[in-house]
Amino acid sequence: xxxxxxxxxxxxxxxxxxxxxxxxxxxxxxxxxxxxxxxxxxxxxxxxxxxxxxxxxxxxxxxxxxxxxxxxxxxxxxxxxxxxxxxxxxxxxxxxxxxxxxxxxxxxxxxxxxxxxxxxxxxxxxxxxxxxxxxxxxxxxxxxxxxxxxxxxxxxxxxxxxxxxxxxxxxxxxxxxxxxxxxxxxxxxxxxxxxxxxxxxxxxxxxxxxxxxxxxxxxxxxxxxxxxxxxxxxxxxxxxxxxxxxxxxxxxxxxxxxxxxxxxxxxxxxxxxxxxxxxxxxxxxxxxxxxxxxxxxxxxxxxxxxxxxxxxxxxxxxxxxxxxxxxxxxxxxxxxxxxxxxxxxxxxxxxxxxxxxxxxxxxxxxxxxxxxxxxxxxxxxxxxxxxxxx
Amino acid sequence: xxxxxxxxxxxxxxxxxxxxxxxxxxxxxxxxxxxxxxxxxxxxxxxxxxxxxxxxxxxxxxxxxxxxxxxxxxxxxxxxxxxxxxxxxxxxxxxxxxxxxxxxxxxxxxxxxxxxxxxxxxxxxxxxxxxxxxxxxxxxxxxxxxxxxxxxxxxxxxxxxxxxxxxxxxxxxxxxxxxxxxxxxxxxxxxxxxxxxxxxxxxxxxxxxxxxxxxxxxxxxxxxxxxxxxxxxxxxxxxxxxxxxxxxxxxxxxxxxxxxxxxxxxxxxxxxxxxxxxxxxxxxxxxxxxxxxxxxxxxxxxxxxxxxxxxxxxxxxxxxxxxxxxxxxxx
Numbered sequence: 001x002x003x004x005x006x007x008x009x010x011x012x013x014x015x016x017x018x019x020x021x022x023x024x025x026x027x028x029x030x031x032x033x034x035x036x037x038x039x040x041x042x043x044x045x046x047x048x049x050x051x052x053x054x055x056x057x058x059x060x061x062x063x064x065x066x067x068x069x070x071x072x073x074x075x076x077x078x079x080x081x082x083x084x085x086x087x088x089x090x091x092x093x094x095x096x097x098x099x100x101x102x103x104x105x106x107x108x109x110x111x112x113x114x115x116x117x118x119x120x121x122x123x124x125x126x127x128x129x130x131x132x133x134x135x136x137x138x139x140x141x142x143x144x145x146x147x148x149x150x151x152x153x154x155x156x157x158x159x160x161x162x163x164x165x166x167x168x169x170x171x172x173x174x175x176x177x178x179x180x181x182x183x184x185x186x187x188x189x190x191x192x193x194x195x196x197x198x199x200x201x202x203x204x205x206x207x208x209x210x211x212x213x214x215x216x217x218x219x220x221x222x223x224x225x226x227x228x229x230x231x232x233x234x235x236x237x238x239x240x241x242x243x244x245x246x247x248x249x250x251x252x253x254x255x256x257x258x259x260x261x262x263x264x265x266x267x268x269x270x271x272x273x274x275x276x277x278x279x280x281x282x283x284x285x286x287x288x289x290x291x292x293x294x295x296x297x298x299x300x301x302x303x304x305x306x307x308x309x310x311x312x313x314x315x316x317x318x319x320x321x322x323x324x325x326x327x328x329x330x331x332x333x334x335x336x337x338x339x340x341x342x343x344x345x346x347x348x349x350x351x352x353x354x355x356x357x358x359x360x361x362x363x364x365x366x367x368x369x370x371x372x373x374x375x376x377x378x379x380x381x382x383x384x385x386x387x388x389x390x
Numbered sequence: 391x392x393x394x395x396x397x398x399x400x401x402x403x404x405x406x407x408x409x410x411x412x413x414x415x416x417x418x419x420x421x422x423x424x425x426x427x428x429x430x431x432x433x434x435x436x437x438x439x440x441x442x443x444x445x446x447x448x449x450x451x452x453x454x455x456x457x458x459x460x461x462x463x464x465x466x467x468x469x470x471x472x473x474x475x476x477x478x479x480x481x482x483x484x485x486x487x488x489x490x491x492x493x494x495x496x497x498x499x500x501x502x503x504x505x506x507x508x509x510x511x512x513x514x515x516x517x518x519x520x521x522x523x524x525x526x527x528x529x530x531x532x533x534x535x536x537x538x539x540x541x542x543x544x545x546x547x548x549x550x551x552x553x554x555x556x557x558x559x560x561x562x563x564x565x566x567x568x569x570x571x572x573x574x575x576x577x578x579x580x581x582x583x584x585x586x587x588x589x590x591x592x593x594x595x596x597x598x599x600x601x602x603x604x605x606x607x608x609x610x611x612x613x614x615x616x617x618x619x620x621x622x623x624x625x626x627x628x629x630x631x632x633x634x635x636x637x638x639x640x641x642x643x644x645x646x647x648x649x650x651x652x653x654x655x656x657x658x659x660x661x662x663x664x665x666x667x668x669x670x671x672x673x674x675x676x677x678x679x680x681x682x683x684x685x686x687x688x689x690x691x692x693x694x695x696x697x698x699x700x701x702x703x704x705x706x707x708x709x710x711x712x713x714x715x716x717x718x719x720x721x
Contacts, residue, residue, distance in 0.1 A: 038524075038525070039520070039550040039553040039554070039569070040553060041552075041553050041554075044553050044554050044556060044568070047556070047569055048554070048556070048568045048569055051568075051569040051570070051571060052571050052573065055574055061569070063556065063557055063569045063570075065523075065524040065525065065527065065559060066490060066524055066525035067525070091488065091489065121488065122465060122486070122488065122489075
């Protein structure tokens with residue numbers, strides 16, 4: 001209902017909503033029909049919204065007894081054939097890590113939202129941070145692949161949440177959506193469009209004769225077909241290292257073959273996975289690399305820089321992991337120096353430095369809960385540009 | 391002609407009553423030398439039941455241990471409102487653990503005291519109902535099973551109030567919370583029976599389990615004193631109304647707590663080694679509607695079409711408590 005509008009007025013396409021609200025709407029639009037979660041600031045609004053939205057579309061909302069149970073229920077629901085989501089923040093993300101590793105290893109599609117707040121430990125629940133850039137990639141033990149998306153606006157949270165399901169389902173992988181408290185709880189006017197009737201990516205379902213079914217055997221695409229529960233296929237799913245038939249194995253050859261396939265399974269699908277934004281990179285002397293609220297500040301910083309005739313550009317990875325390395329190298333090809341503003345003690349700058357080996361990479365680190373301002377970024381760009389030209 | 395002895399029901403509950411008691415029987419709060427362990431100036435909401443309950447409980451524990459007390463605190467309202475930087479309301483050694491691990495951290499503290507030969511220093515762990523009945527349940531059960539020398543106090547306000555009033559497994563049936571909206575065929579919290587932590591604690595056979603409310607603070611203090619006389623794992627479950635989450639007037643906190651007890655919704659009792667040893671009888675039995683009506687979280691039960699079936703089920707739960715704990719019998 002449009003409050004303040006006459007009843008006959010056309011329904012406006014815009015909505016004034018928070019990032020967490022957009023996240024919940026995106027999940028429902030993507031076909032998510034199961035949510036299990038646990039209250040935690042600043043992500044609780046996602047659960048609260050979905051407790052109202054999911055029953056309206058015959059979905060299921062469950063508030064679980066803790067963070068570990070929440071991700072475990074999501075894994076169970078996904079094994080049952082339903083698109084499933086959980087949402088949390090730093091401490092809860094830490095608790096979920098063992099299960100995230102299980103989902104990656106057993107190749108169970110699911111989406112995990114992590115709203116970043118100050119850390120470590122309980123940290124600053126109501127303040128933004130970007131401290132889980134590395135944890136989202138490496139948080140569980142052992143080697144495993146994972147996709148992490150890093151939206152930077154309310155609208156993008158909605159869209160990336162939909163894309164998360166479109167990646168998780170066909171690629172059979174957990175997908176993490178990573179954004180900070182600032183974007184989670186700010187409200188912005190957005191036009192969400194209509195997702196009705198838009199075909200969404202589906203899981204690859206097994207269709208051959210059940211007797212010949214191998215749960216982890218793959219074709220060229222490297223993605224094993226999943227069996228529909230109750231369709232007659234025998235499945236053995238385990239957290240132990242397994243062979244193509246799904247059963248545990250310690251055979252070095254079988255483990256190398258199957259784990260090796262798992263670790264490289266995204267390589268053929270990078271076109272689908274990779275996503276980034278570039279701005280002013282063609283002639284940039286100084287390239288800014290940032291995500292989330294820091295990228296929002298960098299956008300304004302670009303305007304300030306250009307007004308001062310400083311040639312600055314922005315590279316914003318939307319898919320954070322696997323990192324769009326080639327795109328970054330290309331964007332940085334003209335730059336003499338790279339600046340990474342990030343709300344942590346140094347995470348994204350490590351990866352950027354690794355990729356752009358040899359190039360001067362500097363960072364603005366901030367972990368006191370106050371977002372980095374455009375003026376600070378512009379100031380550092382100016383200093384860098386001056387130093388490089390001397 | 392036989393005279394009936396005059397009963398001072400309110401003795402000690404109100405300060406005036408203390409004058410009728412022997413000095414050693416007077417309430418801890420009435421004593422001018424009380425420690426005031428949870429000091430004034432904290433940021434709890436007006437009418438917060440938890441702030442009241444914690445102050446009485448910890449002061450009583452301090453008195454009982456000759457001020458040799460360490461408090462462990464799970465994440466929750468109590469932790470947040472009592473310690474905004476650079477202030478603290480705690481006048482005792484106090485450690486914030488995480489959300490689900492207060493019982494285990496307290497186990498460690500108690501073991502350290504034992505290892506250092508300082509067994510006169512006692513340990514209290516405290517948490518809300520979320521940190522106790524949900525995420526902290528595993529650690530708590532372990533602490534009970536090992537019979538560690540810790541008094542664990544759960545301040546039960548029936549939900550995750552600190553994060554914005556989401557349901558917990560202590561949320562009563564039919565109550566509206568942020569994650570159990572009053573919509574659909576079964577509005578509010580699904581009609582289970584919640585997790586009865588005092589009875590689960592009793593099933594562990596630990597030396598002492600007690601429930602209390604902030605309506606009977608004299609009783610609450612006495613139970614804390616009793617708990618501190620005992621060694622081993624002890625559990626107290628204190629009902630603390632939350633004006634914000636329950637949607638009642640902040641001046642009504644005590645009244646609501648009393649109604650919870652007088653309707654049989656919340657049985658107040660003591661148990662030792664798994665056996666109920668005493669209970670606080672209902673003085674004047676009231677229907678559950680009297681307890682539910684002043685709370686906005688139950689408002690959907692009293693709409694244009696009263697939810698008679700739900701109300702009957704809630705009444706049946708109260709009746710079961712009254713039968714089970716013999717709450718109508720004089721002690």
